[in-house]
Amino acid sequence: MKSIWSCNMMSSSAIFSPAMKNPSCQRIIRPPTFGDAFDVRLRRHITFAKRVDKPFSLMYSDKYKGPNSVCESTPSKLSTYRILEPGMILLEKYVSIKDQIDIIYECEKWAKSGFFNHCDHQNGAKCKVMNMCFGRNWDPDTGYKERYRSDGSAPPPIPYELVSLVKAAVQDAQAILNELPSMHPDICSVNYYPANGFLHLHQDHDESSDSLRRGLPVVSISIGEFATFLYGDSRIKKKLKRIFLYSGDVLIFGGKSRLIYHGVKQISQYRSPVPLVTEFGLRNDRLSLTFRQF
DSSP states (O other): OOOOOEETTHHHHHHOOOOHHHHHOOOOOOOOOOOOOOOHHHHOOOOOOEEEOOOOBBBTTTTTOOOTSSGGGGGOOOOOEEEEEETTEEEOOOSSSHHHHHHHHHHHHHHHHTEEEEEETTTTTTOOOOEEEEEEEOTTTTTOOOSTTSSOOOOOOOOHHHHHHHHHHHHHHTTTTTTOOOOOOOOEEEEEETTOOEEEOOOOOSSSSHHHHHHHEEEEEEEESSSEEEESSSSOOOEEEEEEEOOOOOEEEEEGGGTTTTEEEEEEOOOOOHHHHHOBBBBEEEEEEEOOOO
């Protein structure tokens, strides 16, 4: 099936296929159960109790407009970029409003079916960030060791439109950063951050030794409210750098920056693009999709 994404240099414009808009057109695959990407220090000292969450919605109301809203006509704009470190780049407002709505619509389908999960601490404390994944199962304790969740189900495949968008973003970044390797995403971790959500400093180092050795990049797409993102070569607080990730931004880090420490300090509200709220009813929260190659 031919992809109907159209990705131009430093811009994107796409729409999901009818089969993807209608869940009944797809074979339902139960997603994996796993939690947030917690600080690697916590992984050594805390045991997590997993639980499946009840269905919820990313929207304020069930009466939201789907991808056929007026936002389809929103033109893509040329993106600006910032080189942060060797092999690390921020493509600002790379994903068009229409594409963001398509992505939200896809994630909403899984959220309303109860596919987002999170991990609770053994002491009963609940984690703020909710999570699901496409492509491969992942667990904060065992990484990718368990391919299937406890009920024997496998995670759904990554929508091919997202694969195309991510590969296009990497190619555009390579036009600026010659040292950035190519990648074909086979893992997508989707995090839903409420207003009080955060993510501890950690490294993404559960992928294969070959992927890490080659420095295959991590690609993260931000949608909704903006996040205060911290990163650095170590966990030393005074040496960490800070940037803001806004809706439509694409952050890429690979090569020499592949194992950089990073985390989300806080989420700021009421800064989502107006069409996401008025046309689609998105809550004042944040959605991030992080892609890797195992």
